């Protein structure tokens with residue numbers, strides 16, 4: 001019999017040596033990966049061993065495959081429970097809907113040659129298709145905490161069969177106030193299970209969570225915490241808050257930026273800025289927690305395919321966006337937490353590609369800038385926009401705009417429920433890009 005690897009790229013031997021089954025190696029080959037990333041090389045054998053894991057890894061390191069591949073391998077090799085409907089064997093918890101959708105996509109991609117069923121559930125969309133999907137066999141459930149608990153309450157989900165639990169981007173889950181939900185969920189799981197905790201940072205809170213959750217975990221830390229700081233070309237423009245939007249519009253046009261991710265501190269600020277840019281012939285869309293899932297998915301799809309040049313986002317909305325080799329990131333305001341700056345600029349310059357990040361900094365933000373520079377142990381270059389002069393009416397126009405409170409736009413809900421969005425009524429898609437499916441099944445025995 002020919003070796004299962006005989007038709008594959010030789011470099012896949014690296015993946016094979018980690019102990020992954022042939023159908024996974026085929027999927028890896030289909031994905032075009034040549035060798036495991038450092039987090040994969042370290043995490044995969046550990047997960048295959050059945051042990052708990054505490055891993056420090058940021059988005060962009062290949063962390064999703066680092067847990068998804070060995071989980072698929074383990075589940076495919078284990079016998080099924082006799083009553084598998086609505087009783088998943090693996091639960092992957094993520095902080096945001098976007099990340100949940102992306103992780104679920106990875107599960108499908110890597111598991112496509114295996115008889116493993118997966119679904120994704122998150123808030124902001126109709127719960128009924130999720131309930132229907134949970135009536136079938138589910139091996140892997142990817143979920144955000146709020147909607148997961150809604151299902152538990154409605155008794156549409158049984159968590160007593162969980163063999164493997166993954167907390168993905170655990171630090172962000174704590175930042176978003178999910179700790180109580182997480183504790184509630186943990187209480188519903190069987191005591192004997194494998195636990196994997198992935199986090200970009202290791203705060204005291206994460207360590208406390210890990211201590212209570214993990215049993216003698218292996219600890220993996222790939223690439224020092226703030227590597228984005230070294231990879232990305234960064235500069236700071238010192239400018240008054242009220243002149244920032246003019247400078248940004250000028251920079252986008254002057255430098256011909258075609259794909260810019262702009263961070264604002266607030267949802268309102270994101271809306272205002274996107275409106276301002278759009279009024280000045282720069283197509284921009286704001287994406288944040290008050291937007292319906294369909295609107296967010298549409299904006300992200302347009303941004304990814306190049307038809308939308310500017311995406312304005314809050315930190316939470318941007319978390320988990322998988323946009324490869326983004327050329328330009330702009331901090332319209334500096335974040336309050338210095339680590340968030342590193343996350344933000346980590347959106348560009350990924351996988352060794354050259355990235356550029358600029359920050360527009362008002363005198364009120366200088367303290368934040370100092371804190372960021374201290375964290376990175378590096379001074380960020382001060383730049384000047386030669387040829388840019390703010391208009392004489394900049395301040396007045398800014399203040400007028402700020403006072404104008406527009407009605408909620410299409411795809412936006414009036415009030416925010418914080419990190420746990422409630423379902424929004426389904427809306428017609430404007431673009432042809434299909435919205436992320438709220439629940440789906442893949443694979444399936446006898447397929």
Ligand code: AMP
Nearest residue numbers: 033035036037059060061062063064065
């Ligand atoms: P993640 O850190 O999980 O968000 O993954 C970041 C990106 O890296 C995703 O687009 C993956 O498709 C890609 N990726 C994951 N593993 C590999 C690999 N071994 N080789 C090349 N690309 C990879």
